[in-house]
Amino acid sequence: MKGIIRSFLLTPPEKSSLLNIPRGEVVVKMQGITKRFPGVTANDHVDFELRAGEIHALLGENGAGKTTLMNILYGLYRPDEGEIYVGNRRVKIGSPKDAIKLGIAMVHQHFKLIESLTVAENIALCIEEYKFFSHIQDVKKNIGELSEKYGLRIDPDARVWQLSAGEKQRVEILKALIRRAKILILDEPTSVLTPPEKRELFKILRRMAEEGCGIVFITHKLHEVMEVSDRVTVLRKGRVVATLQTSETNPKQLAKLMLGKEIPLRPITHTASLTYKEAPILEVRNLYVLNDRGSLAVKGVSFEVFAGEIFGIAGVSGNGQRELIEAITGLRKVKLGNIILMGEEVTNRTPKDIIERGVAFIPEDRLNMGIAQDLSISENLILKKYRYTPFSGHLFLNLDHINKWVDKLIKEYNIITPSSRLPAGVLSGGNIQRLILARELSGNPKLIVASNPTRGLDVAATNFVRSLLIEQKKRGVAVLLVSEDLEELLMLADRIAVIFEGKFMGVLPTSKADVNRIGLMMAGIEMAKVRS
Amino acid sequence: MEHWLVPPLKVAIEAGTPLLLASLGELYTERSGVLNLGIEGMMLMGALSGFIVALITGNPWLGLLSAMIVGGLMGALHAFVCISLHANQVISGLALSMLGVGLSGFIGKRFVGIPLKATFGVSPIPLLNKIPILGSILFEHNVIVYISYILAIILWLILHRTKMGIMIKAVGENPAAADAAGVDVYKVRYVCTIFGGVMAGAAGAYLSLAHIPMWVENMTAGRGWIAVAIVVFATWDPLRALLGSYLFGGVEALQYWLQPWGIDPSLLGTLPYIATILVLVIIGSSKRLRRAMSAPSALCKPYIREEKVV
Ligand SMILES: Nc1ncnc2c1ncn2[C@@H]1O[C@H](COP(=O)(O)OP(=O)(O)OP(=O)(O)O)[C@@H](O)[C@H]1O
Ligand SMILES: [Mg+2]
Numbered sequence: 001m002k003g004i005i006r007s008f009l010l011t012p013p014e015k016s017s018l019l020n021i022p023r024g025e026v027v028v029k030m031q032g033i034t035k036r037f038p039g040v041t042a043n044d045h046v047d048f049e050l051r052a053g054e055i056h057a058l059l060g061e062n063g064a065g066k067t068t069l070m071n072i073l074y075g076l077y078r079p080d081e082g083e084i085y086v087g088n089r090r091v092k093i094g095s096p097k098d099a100i101k102l103g104i105a106m107v108h109q110h111f112k113l114i115e116s117l118t119v120a121e122n123i124a125l126c127i128e129e130y131k132f133f134s135h136i137q138d139v140k141k142n143i144g145e146l147s148e149k150y151g152l153r154i155d156p157d158a159r160v161w162q163l164s165a166g167e168k169q170r171v172e173i174l175k176a177l178i179r180r181a182k183i184l185i186l187d188e189p190t191s192v193l194t195p196p197e198k199r200e201l202f203k204i205l206r207r208m209a210e211e212g213c214g215i216v217f218i219t220h221k222l223h224e225v226m227e228v229s230d231r232v233t234v235l236r237k238g239r240v241v242a243t244l245q246t247s248e249t250n251p252k253q254l255a256k257l258m259l260g261k262e263i264p265l266r267p268i269t270h271t272a273s274l275t276y277k278e279a280p281i282l283e284v285r286n287l288y289v290l291n292d293r294g295s296l297a298v299k300g301v302s303f304e305v306f307a308g309e310i311f312g313i314a315g316v317s318g319n320g321q322r323e324l325i326e327a328i329t330g331l332r333k334v335k336l337g338n339i340i341l342m343g344e345e346v347t348n349r350t351p352k353d354i355i356e357r358g359v360a361f362i363p364e365d366r367l368n369m370g371i372a373q374d375l376s377i378s379e380n381l382i383l384k385k386y387r388y389t390p391f392s393g394h395l396f397l398n399l400d401h402i403n404k405w406v407d408k409l410i411k412e413y414n415i416i417t418p419s420s421r422l423p424a425g426v427l428s429g430g431n432i433q434r435l436i437l438a439r440e441l442s443g444n445p446k447l448i449v450a451s452n453p454t455r456g457l458d459v460a461a462t463n464f465v466r467s468l469l470i471e472q473k474k475r476g477v478a479v480l481l482v483s484e485d486l487e488e489l490l491m492l493a494d495r496i497a498v499i500f501e502g503k504f505m506g507v508l509p510t511s512k513a514d515v516n517r518i519g520l521m522m523a524g525i526e527m528a529k530v531r532s
Numbered sequence: 533m534e535h536w537l538v539p540p541l542k543v544a545i546e547a548g549t550p551l552l553l554a555s556l557g558e559l560y561t562e563r564s565g566v567l568n569l570g571i572e573g574m575m576l577m578g579a580l581s582g583f584i585v586a587l588i589t590g591n592p593w594l595g596l597l598s599a600m601i602v603g604g605l606m607g608a609l610h611a612f613v614c615i616s617l618h619a620n621q622v623i624s625g626l627a628l629s630m631l632g633v634g635l636s637g638f639i640g641k642r643f644v645g646i647p648l649k650a651t652f653g654v655s656p657i658p659l660l661n662k663i664p665i666l667g668s669i670l671f672e673h674n675v676i677v678y679i680s681y682i683l684a685i686i687l688w689l690i691l692h693r694t695k696m697g698i699m700i701k702a703v704g705e706n707p708a709a710a711d712a713a714g715v716d717v718y719k720v721r722y723v724c725t726i727f728g729g730v731m732a733g734a735a736g737a738y739l740s741l742a743h744i745p746m747w748v749e750n751m752t753a754g755r756g757w758i759a760v761a762i763v764v765f766a767t768w769d770p771l772r773a774l775l776g777s778y779l780f781g782g783v784e785a786l787q788y789w790l791q792p793w794g795i796d797p798s799l800l801g802t803l804p805y806i807a808t809i810l811v812l813v814i815i816g817s818s819k820r821l822r823r824a825m826s827a828p829s830a831l832c833k834p835y836i837r838e839e840k841v842v
Contacts, residue, residue: 077838100714116829128714
């Protein structure tokens with residue numbers, strides 16, 4: 001009871017003892033860390049060391065155990081074996097609260113913010129000094145000062161659900177700054193950012209490092225390691241394979257360490273030879289769609305996608321891509337305009353109807369829209385099939401057939417899991433995407449709608465997804481590919497449309513596209529004006 | 533000459549106070565993500581233990597205190613089962629309600645019909661009760677009514693203006709995020725659930741020490757369930773719970789007045805529930821209202837940390 005009262009009322013501002021550790025000294029040492037989950041050893045005797053003032057990249061493929069290792073340091077998981085030292089003192093970190101007391105902050109891969117609260121309230125939540133009766137105005141003032149100092153623009157009164165992914169990340173970083181965290185962990189921070197946001201983030205991290213903060217930067221992107229880190233530790237299948245000075249290594253060596261074998265970094269090249277004479281598979285005519293807040297997100301978009309074509313849509317996230325895709329897949333009401341699928345009007349039809357016409361959907365939000373997290377892997381794989389023969393008879397599921405089918409898909413799509421009975425939510429990001437692809441593509445679709453299908457995936461998984469899309473295209477499937485990764489579009493798409501504030505700034509064949517031109521269009525300049 | 537509005541509103545407040553006490557507690561419990569359907573049972577146990585202690589000691593305050601302790605203990609049991617053992621909150625709550633009904637009926641047999649001298653009588657607040665009309669509506673009650681006014685305001689302030697309020701809301705909305713921000717999810721939920729029990733106990737004591745001053749088997753007569761409905765009706769806001777409690781308290785009083793006119797009291801008794809459903813329909817029909825007023829997202833969901841934290 002005394003503890004309760006103290007934590008609510010009088011928590012004295014306990015100064016982190018780390019504040020005075022000079023740059024270059026070791027602040028965190030993890031020794032022999034082992035963590036087992038049912039069926040996998042996520043960390044196998046891992047040694048890891050972080051110094052004050054360095055940016056230390058933690059590199060590894062999907063499922064290598066990066067997040068697990070850092071969750072242990074942040075007190076979310078308890079290690080089965082191993083020791084942790086923070087500032088030379090052996091510590092037991094039993095909860096995030098302990099970690100916070102030690103001056104550790106973590107920006108999670110999927111942000112940990114309370115959507116219904118405001119930015120200021122979310123930040124107030126994690127400030128120890130902020131006492132019972134302190135006024136939220138103080139927190140706002142604090143936020144104001146820090147965002148000025150570090151150039152993190154944010155409205156403290158906005159509710160978190162109104163923010164873009166980039167803004168949410170800024171809130172998480174502000175949380176660390178406001179606590180004066182001495183150790184900052186970022187779990188794949190760039191996967192939700194646009195290129196300018198990314199540059200801004202790197203600048204802030206550099207600055208924090210100069211001020212003596214030790215930063216762990218989890219990623220599986222080699223060029224980011226080279227760009228931002230001082231040292232790099234490579235994990236493979238739960239083990240540390242090397243810790244190197246970034247200046248003494250190169251992407252090729254890192255790729256080899258990470259994957260355990262050589263892999264071509266960019267195997268796919270683009271081939272386009274379409275005539276556009278046949279009738280299109282998908283036709284969108286003058287489409288208007290509202291967003292969640294009730295304002296127009298798509299404003300009069302028209303285009304066609306042909307069989308055997310990948311039609312790319314480029315643009316910074318939040319310019320109407322999501323609403324456009326949800327309208328096409330039947331998840332969102334169309335305000336005005338038509339969607340025509342293989343000659344038939346499907347505007348405002350149900351998702352079930354649209355699926356049955358042969359539309360596969362690879363959503364951006366894998367975890368919530370792509371899978372049912374609590375259902376098993378095998379249930380997820382038959383989610384769109386269970387009601388048809390031979391998957392079920394009149395009354396009962398045909399388990400024999402289902403099991404055979406599921407085993408085949410798991411093998412074909414290389415989904416790594418100890419059992420198909422595990423809940424799909426425990427799979428790593430890359431494996432979740434493989435599961436979704438397996439389900440969607442095994443139905444012989446006519447049209448594939450994919451939204452940022454490689455976001456957050458490692459090299460191997462990215463290549464896998466891309467080669468599957470190419471393969472489908474070659475089979476004569478029409479592909480609508482929305483991506484924020486311009487390079488990906490230039491690599492895969494036959495034509496690229498650029499969307500800005502709900503309108504197409506222009507559509508051009510990839511052979512005539514270049515990064516500068518598209519970049520200008522992404523900023524809202526129409527194609528005709530870019531030319532002149 | 534008394535204004536015609538005074539008697540009905542005064543009675544509405546009197547009858548609404550046990551509803552208010554219980555619903556304020558339940559509101560905090562639910563805000564932290566725990567549903568407590570055991571209110572009815574906790575109120576009964578509170579009413580009985582308060583009555584017995586007041587009878588023996590002759591001090592209504594000791595009665596109130598013991599009712600709060602008994603309610604708190606039952607809240608702690610609910611908390612242990614739901615929070616530490618991750619059991620189903622609906623089942624645990626229902627079980628506690630039935631337990632309370634049965635146990636209080638059994639223990640209370642010997643006390644039925646005994647008149648109680650140590651009660652909370654009406655004590656008007658001097659000066660304030662001289663305010664025209666409002667004075668006699670608001671300030672001529674027993675002391676628990678006054679306490680409940682202050683409590684509703686304080687609980688509103690805590691919920692919306694302090695860090696503790698943010699913590700409670702965070703735990704009820706997204707326990708994983710609250711955990712990562714260093715909030716002790718279990719502790720907050722325990723405190724809120726026990727607090728809900730304490731308040732239910734106090735609500736019961738109000739019935740047996742002030743409202744009816746005696747022990748009658750099953751004397752809560754469904755007020756615990758109305759309190760649960762009020763929390764929804766009030767869309768998890770203490771001041772709206774105050775409004776709802778007096779509204780439904782008024783409906784309860786109406787039953788007796790309308791009976792001679794041939795209106796069936798059981799029909800009137802359904803009004804709170806119909807009103808609650810109406811509120812739900814109104815909220816459900818607007819996106820904006822749903823964002824601002826819907827149930828805590830993690831209500832009824834146990835929190836286990838080592839589950840996949842992606
Ligand atoms: N709570 C859990 N329960 C069961 N298995 C888990 C849990 N958390 C992680 N795993 C497993 O541990 C392994 C390592 O996962 P981890 O999330 O640490 O990988 P990662 O390197 O962060 O990958 P990614 O790049 O996909 O984020 C994976 O096989 C994953 O399925
Ligand atoms: Mg990860």
